[in-house]
Amino acid sequence: MVRHNNQLPTNLPQLQNLLKRDPASYKDEFMQQQRHYNSTRLVFEMKPDQYNKDLDDLVMFLAQVSHCFPEDLKEYPQELMDILQRHPTTLHPDMRKTFCRALILLRNKNLISPTSLLTLFFQLLRCPDKELRAFLKNHIITDIKNVNSKSKNIKLNNVLQNFMFAMLKDSNITAAKMSLDVMIELYKKNIWNDQKTVNVIATACLSKTTKVMVTALQFFMGSDEKQEDSDSEGENENVIIREVGMAARVNKKSRKREKQMEKVKKTLKKRNNSKKAPVFNFSAIHLIRDPQSFAEQLFKHVEGMNERFEVKVMALDVISRLIGIHQLFIFNFYPYLNRFLQPHQRDVTKMLLFAAQASHELLPPDVLESVVSAIVSNFVTERNSAEVMAVGLNAIREICARCPLVMNAELLRELIEYRSSKQKSVMMASRSILQLYRVINPEMLPRKERGRPTEAMSELTIKAYGAVDAKDYIPGAEALNPDDENADPDDEKDESAADDESDDDGWVDVSHSDDDEEVDTDSEVEDSDEDDEEDDSDEEEVDSGEEEGSDEEEEENSDDEDGDEEADSDEESEDGGVVEKRVKRPMTKQEKKKQKRIEKDLKRSRKKTVAAAEDPSVIEERKTKAAAVSLSRILTDKDFAKIDAAQVKKQVDASKARQKRKIADDLDDTIKRGELVRLDDIEKVYKKRRHDKDSRLTTVLEGRADREKPTRKPKRQNPNASTTNREKTKNKNFMMLKQKARGKQKRSFKDKQIALRNALLKQKKMGLKK
Structure with a gap:
C-alpha cells in the first residue's frame, strides 16, 4: 500500500478513511494527531471562549476513529466531559456543540455509559443556547428510546427519572421546562408510560413558574382518540338485524314495516356506539397515585393564583376531570365555580362544561343543587336570548345525566315546559331533558309525559344515593x-340459506302479540x-304532551282523525309510486x-x-x-x-306503541357517555347558522347552473336593414364630428350678464336710430 506521509498530517479526512480500513498500518500517524490534539486542548482551555478550528477538526477526527484504538483513547471521552462540566456556559457555542456531537458519536459506538452522558446533557440544558438545547433534547429522547427498545432498562430509567425530578425543581426555568418536555415526549412515545413518570409530571402542575405549570396542565388535558369501527361490528349488526327479522318475515310488506326496520337499525347503531369501550391512548390522569390530595392541592393553588384567566381555566379543567373520573369530593369547588356562571362571563361554556364534568353519582345532590339553581336563574330565563337558554338547558342535562338525583320534580316540570317554546333551540334542549328522564327516571315526570311503557322501562331500577345495581x-x-349450545350446525346453514333467499329489504316486526294479524286486510292497511x-x-309538532296523549282522548277523536287521514293519504306501491288518490266520502254508521x-x-x-x-x-x-x-x-x-x-x-x-316524535340523534350519547364531557354537547344549538363567504358563493353558483348565460339582444329585428345615423357616425372622421362632440356648453352667470348687457345696448342703439 502506498503511503502519503507528506499529505496525511494535514489531510484528516483521508487519514480517517485509511485508519478505518487498516488501523495498524497508520498507527504512527494517529499517535501524531493525538499528541497534536493534547497540546491544542491545553492551549484552548486557557481561552475557552474563543473558537479553535484545529481543535474542532481533531475532536471530530478522534471521535470517528475511536473504535479503532479503544485503549489509546480510553481517557478521551472523560476529557471532553470534563471540559463541558468546567466551562458549561463560557465555552464558545460552536466548540460546545462540537464536543456534544463528538460525545454522541462515542455513545453510538457504545464507548460511554448512557447514565453519565445523559446526566451531563441534562445539566447542559441550562445553557443559554436554544439550538443546542433542541439538539440535546432530540438526542436524549432518541437514546432513551433505543435503550428501552428491546426491554425496559429499569435501572437506567429510575436513575434518570430521579435526576429529572430534581431538575424540575431547578432554579433555572429553562432547564426545568426542557426536562418536563422530555418526560412528556417519552410518555407520548410509550417509553416512560409508568405511574412514576405521571406523578413526577403531576408535581409540575403545582409549580410557581407559569411555563412549567401550563405545560404540565396541557399534558393532563389530553383527550382520548375515537375508536374506529371495525368490519366485525358490521357483521354483528347484520346478524342482529337478521335475528330480529326472523319472527315475521312472511308477513305482508308495507311502508309501516319498512319504518320499523329503519328504527331497529337506528337503535342498534346507537347501542353499538354506546357499548364501545373507550380507548385510552392518553390516560395519564388515571395513573395518579393520590388523586384526592392532588386535586385539593391544585385547587388551593388555583385559589391563590394570580395568573392570566386562561391559565386558571386550564387548572379548573384538570380539577374537574380529576373529580369526574376518580369520583372525588371537593365541596368548595362548586361554590367557587358559581361565580363564573354568568352569560356575560368569558368562556362561560367551558365553565358549564367543568360543572358537568365535576358531577358524578357519588356526589351528594345538595352540593350540586347550588350549581343547578345558578344555571337556572342566570341562563334559563325569558330575559335571555334563545342561545343562552339552550346552552343552560344543555348544561343541566349533562349534569343530570351524571347525577340524576340533583333534579327535583318541580324544577323538572318547569324545564320541560319549554318544549313548547317557539325557539327551536330552546325547544330541542328541553326535549332532550325530557327524553333523558324518560329513560333514567320516568317516575319524576308527570304521568302524561312518561311515554308509552316498554319492557326496558319495566326492568329499570331507580337507584338511591350510593346504591349499586349489581346483576x-x-x-x-x-x-x-x-339447549341451543349443542345445536346442529346444518340447521344454522339452512337458516342462513333461508335468510339469503329472502329479500334484502325485509322488514322487522318486533311485536310480542299476534292480535294485529287477526284483523282483516283492509283494516290493517288503513291502520298502517x-x-x-x-x-x-307529529314530527312537526312541538308539544309532546299532545303527542303522548291518553288512550281515552285517542278513542274520542279517532273517527275525525281517520276520516281526515283517509282523505289526504295516498296509497303507495312498493317502489314508492302513487297508485291512486283516495276521494273523501262520508262514512256510514x-x-x-x-x-x-x-x-x-x-x-x-x-x-x-x-x-x-x-x-x-x-x-x-x-x-x-x-x-x-x-x-x-x-x-x-x-x-x-x-x-x-x-x-x-x-x-x-x-x-x-307508535313512536310519534323524533328522538334526538345523540340520545344514547346523553345517557351512556364517556368519562369526559364534550364541549359540543353544551354548545349544541339547533339553529340555521349563517353561511360563510365560500359557502354562499357555492350556493350562488349552483343556482346559476341551469340559468342561461346573459347575452345582448340584437338591436334590429331585421339584420339586413340599413344602418342608423348613430351607427354611421362611428365610421366618420373625428374632425367632422368635433363640433358636435363638444355639445352645448353652459354659460356662466357672468357671461349671461355680459350678453344681456350687450343685447340691451344694441336694442337701445337701434331705438335711437329710428
Whole structure:
C-alpha cells in the first residue's frame, strides 16, 4: 500500500478513511494527531471562549476513529466531559456543540455509559443556547428510546427519572421546562408510560413558574382518540338485524314495516356506539397515585393564583376531570365555580362544561343543587336570548345525566315546559331533558309525559344515593335457549340459506302479540296508513304532551282523525309510486262502528302486552331464565348477537306503541357517555347558522347552473336593414364630428350678464336710430 506521509498530517479526512480500513498500518500517524490534539486542548482551555478550528477538526477526527484504538483513547471521552462540566456556559457555542456531537458519536459506538452522558446533557440544558438545547433534547429522547427498545432498562430509567425530578425543581426555568418536555415526549412515545413518570409530571402542575405549570396542565388535558369501527361490528349488526327479522318475515310488506326496520337499525347503531369501550391512548390522569390530595392541592393553588384567566381555566379543567373520573369530593369547588356562571362571563361554556364534568353519582345532590339553581336563574330565563337558554338547558342535562338525583320534580316540570317554546333551540334542549328522564327516571315526570311503557322501562331500577345495581346475570340472556349450545350446525346453514333467499329489504316486526294479524286486510292497511300519516305530522309538532296523549282522548277523536287521514293519504306501491288518490266520502254508521271496534281491539291487545311486560311475575321469570342461561354455558359471539337483538326489541316497540316524535340523534350519547364531557354537547344549538363567504358563493353558483348565460339582444329585428345615423357616425372622421362632440356648453352667470348687457345696448342703439 502506498503511503502519503507528506499529505496525511494535514489531510484528516483521508487519514480517517485509511485508519478505518487498516488501523495498524497508520498507527504512527494517529499517535501524531493525538499528541497534536493534547497540546491544542491545553492551549484552548486557557481561552475557552474563543473558537479553535484545529481543535474542532481533531475532536471530530478522534471521535470517528475511536473504535479503532479503544485503549489509546480510553481517557478521551472523560476529557471532553470534563471540559463541558468546567466551562458549561463560557465555552464558545460552536466548540460546545462540537464536543456534544463528538460525545454522541462515542455513545453510538457504545464507548460511554448512557447514565453519565445523559446526566451531563441534562445539566447542559441550562445553557443559554436554544439550538443546542433542541439538539440535546432530540438526542436524549432518541437514546432513551433505543435503550428501552428491546426491554425496559429499569435501572437506567429510575436513575434518570430521579435526576429529572430534581431538575424540575431547578432554579433555572429553562432547564426545568426542557426536562418536563422530555418526560412528556417519552410518555407520548410509550417509553416512560409508568405511574412514576405521571406523578413526577403531576408535581409540575403545582409549580410557581407559569411555563412549567401550563405545560404540565396541557399534558393532563389530553383527550382520548375515537375508536374506529371495525368490519366485525358490521357483521354483528347484520346478524342482529337478521335475528330480529326472523319472527315475521312472511308477513305482508308495507311502508309501516319498512319504518320499523329503519328504527331497529337506528337503535342498534346507537347501542353499538354506546357499548364501545373507550380507548385510552392518553390516560395519564388515571395513573395518579393520590388523586384526592392532588386535586385539593391544585385547587388551593388555583385559589391563590394570580395568573392570566386562561391559565386558571386550564387548572379548573384538570380539577374537574380529576373529580369526574376518580369520583372525588371537593365541596368548595362548586361554590367557587358559581361565580363564573354568568352569560356575560368569558368562556362561560367551558365553565358549564367543568360543572358537568365535576358531577358524578357519588356526589351528594345538595352540593350540586347550588350549581343547578345558578344555571337556572342566570341562563334559563325569558330575559335571555334563545342561545343562552339552550346552552343552560344543555348544561343541566349533562349534569343530570351524571347525577340524576340533583333534579327535583318541580324544577323538572318547569324545564320541560319549554318544549313548547317557539325557539327551536330552546325547544330541542328541553326535549332532550325530557327524553333523558324518560329513560333514567320516568317516575319524576308527570304521568302524561312518561311515554308509552316498554319492557326496558319495566326492568329499570331507580337507584338511591350510593346504591349499586349489581346483576348476577347477563341482561337479555333469557332470549337464549339453554339447549341451543349443542345445536346442529346444518340447521344454522339452512337458516342462513333461508335468510339469503329472502329479500334484502325485509322488514322487522318486533311485536310480542299476534292480535294485529287477526284483523282483516283492509283494516290493517288503513291502520298502517293512519300510523304513517301520524308519524309524518307529529314530527312537526312541538308539544309532546299532545303527542303522548291518553288512550281515552285517542278513542274520542279517532273517527275525525281517520276520516281526515283517509282523505289526504295516498296509497303507495312498493317502489314508492302513487297508485291512486283516495276521494273523501262520508262514512256510514256501520263503517264507523266497525272502525271503532277495530281500534278498540288493537288498543286492548296493546294494553295486554304492556300489562304482561310490567307483570312482576313475568319479570322475575325472565330474570330467573337469564341467570340460568348465564351460569349454564359459555356465551359465544352469536349468542351475544341474539341478546343484543332481544334488548333492541325491548327498546323499540315492546308495546306496539307508535313512536310519534323524533328522538334526538345523540340520545344514547346523553345517557351512556364517556368519562369526559364534550364541549359540543353544551354548545349544541339547533339553529340555521349563517353561511360563510365560500359557502354562499357555492350556493350562488349552483343556482346559476341551469340559468342561461346573459347575452345582448340584437338591436334590429331585421339584420339586413340599413344602418342608423348613430351607427354611421362611428365610421366618420373625428374632425367632422368635433363640433358636435363638444355639445352645448353652459354659460356662466357672468357671461349671461355680459350678453344681456350687450343685447340691451344694441336694442337701445337701434331705438335711437329710428
